[in-house]
Amino acid sequence: MMITCFGKARISGKFRKRDSSSSSPPRNWTSKDDNTEEEGSKIIFFGGKNHSFDLDDLLSSSAQVLGKGAFGTTYKVTMDDMSAVVVKRLKEVVVGRREFEQQMEMIGMIRHENVAELKAYYFSKDDKLAVYSYYTQGSLFQMLHGNRGTYDRVPLSWDARLRIATGAARGLAKIHEGNNGRFIHGNIKSSNIFLDSQGHGCIGDIGLTTIMRSLPQRTCLSSGYHAPEITDTRRSTQSSDVYSFGVVLLELLTGASPAITEAEHSGENMDLASWIRNVVAKDWTGEVFDMEIVSESGVEDEMVEMLQIGLACVGVKQQERPHIAQVVKLIQDIRSTE
Numbered sequence: 001m002m003i004t005c006f007g008k009a010r011i012s013g014k015f016r017k018r019d020s021s022s023s024s025p026p027r028n029w030t031s032k033d034d035n036t037e038e039e040g041s042k043i044i045f046f047g048g049k050n051h052s053f054d055l056d057d058l059l060s061s062s063a064q065v066l067g068k069g070a071f072g073t074t075y076k077v078t079m080d081d082m083s084a085v086v087v088k089r090l091k092e093v094v095v096g097r098r099e100f101e102q103q104m105e106m107i108g109m110i111r112h113e114n115v116a117e118l119k120a121y122y123f124s125k126d127d128k129l130a131v132y133s134y135y136t137q138g139s140l141f142q143m144l145h146g147n148r149g150t151y152d153r154v155p156l157s158w159d160a161r162l163r164i165a166t167g168a169a170r171g172l173a174k175i176h177e178g179n180n181g182r183f184i185h186g187n188i189k190s191s192n193i194f195l196d197s198q199g200h201g202c203i204g205d206i207g208l209t210t211i212m213r214s215l216p217q218r219t220c221l222s223s224g225y226h227a228p229e230i231t232d233t234r235r236s237t238q239s240s241d242v243y244s245f246g247v248v249l250l251e252l253l254t255g256a257s258p259a260i261t262e263a264e265h266s267g268e269n270m271d272l273a274s275w276i277r278n279v280v281a282k283d284w285t286g287e288v289f290d291m292e293i294v295s296e297s298g299v300e301d302e303m304v305e306m307l308q309i310g311l312a313c314v315g316v317k318q319q320e321r322p323h324i325a326q327v328v329k330l331i332q333d334i335r336s337t338e
């Protein structure tokens with residue numbers, strides 16, 4: 001299956017550099033009504049006072065728009081010392097300050113090597129910000145689909161994909177342990193999975209779904225990531241997270257986009273999970289794997305095992321999907337050295 005283009009709108013821009021003589025933040029970065037002294041509106045950091053920047057640094061630094069997602073605009077902000085963080089300016093937050101803060105505090109408590117760290121958050125009437133670590137290697141989406149069909153394409157080996165899947169599964173398992181085992185992610189997809197320095201997958205964008213306006217059902221259906229029972233993204237469940245994670249595994253195996261497209265073989269409109277279910281039912285399993293990995297020798301059994309795990313996760317019946325802890329074990333067992 002060929003994917004020829006990256007397929008996401010890229011925008012570039014810059015925050016205005018703040019006049020260093022001014023003590024108030026620039027208007028384009030903070031509230032539009034000049035109400036910067038709004039009571040209680042201060043940036044809250046995790047990890048005590050041990051942080052290398054404050055709100056002023058953040059607001060005065062140059063920023064580049066990484067993209068506009070469903071939940072707002074995401075910026076890479078580079079500090080004077082050249083360190084970078086990601087700032088997500090959240091739009092359509094549908095909860096009040098108290099609930100927002102409670103959710104952020106819960107997210108902040110989830111610390112794991114395979115979970116993108118929430119460093120800080122900020123709530124005011126006009127601005128809601130979430131500050132994360134910046135991952136220099138970009139997202140799994142970029143790695144899988146970027147530059148396909150061009151000379152600039154850097155192939156992603158099966159070993160690399162296995163490491164990404166292992167790390168991401170561990171990260172999601174940790175997230176599901178949060179809030180006494182009730183925490184959900186709600187938006188698992190390849191653009192929310194990043195790579196750490198060892199090449200393991202790390203899950204980003206945790207826990208925002210439940211505090212944001214629900215995505216339209218049409219958007220959910222066409223993305224290919226959402227479980228079929230989800231009609232309101234604010235009511236995502238751990239089992240729907242497992243479904244979405246299964247879609248990511250299928251994406252890793254096939255190199256195909258999960259969005260609903262006209263399936264090459266049948267000419268029908270279907271999402272990735274449905275297409276793979278169809279192909280496997282017809283016993284054409286070998287045909288689904290990404291051309292980029294299919295020629296690697298001695299790994300086909302591992303790919304077939306991963307395919308079975310992915311298919312179990314995307315089970316249409318919720319009760320038949322595995323728990324994420326089982327998924328971690330199954331993936332680790334594919335190659336016991338991982």
Ligand SMILES: Nc1ncnc2c1ncn2[C@@H]1O[C@H](COP(=O)(O)OP(=O)(O)OP(=O)(O)O)[C@@H](O)[C@H]1O
Nearest residue numbers: 066067068069070071074086132133134135139191
């Ligand atoms: N911590 C991060 N480090 C590096 N890149 C990031 C980080 N967070 C997000 N990005 C990248 O920034 C871009 C915009 O992200 P954003 O989350 O706004 O949109 P999205 O992932 O496409 O959709 P959604 O809003 O549904 O998550 C994406 O390409 C994403 O992979």
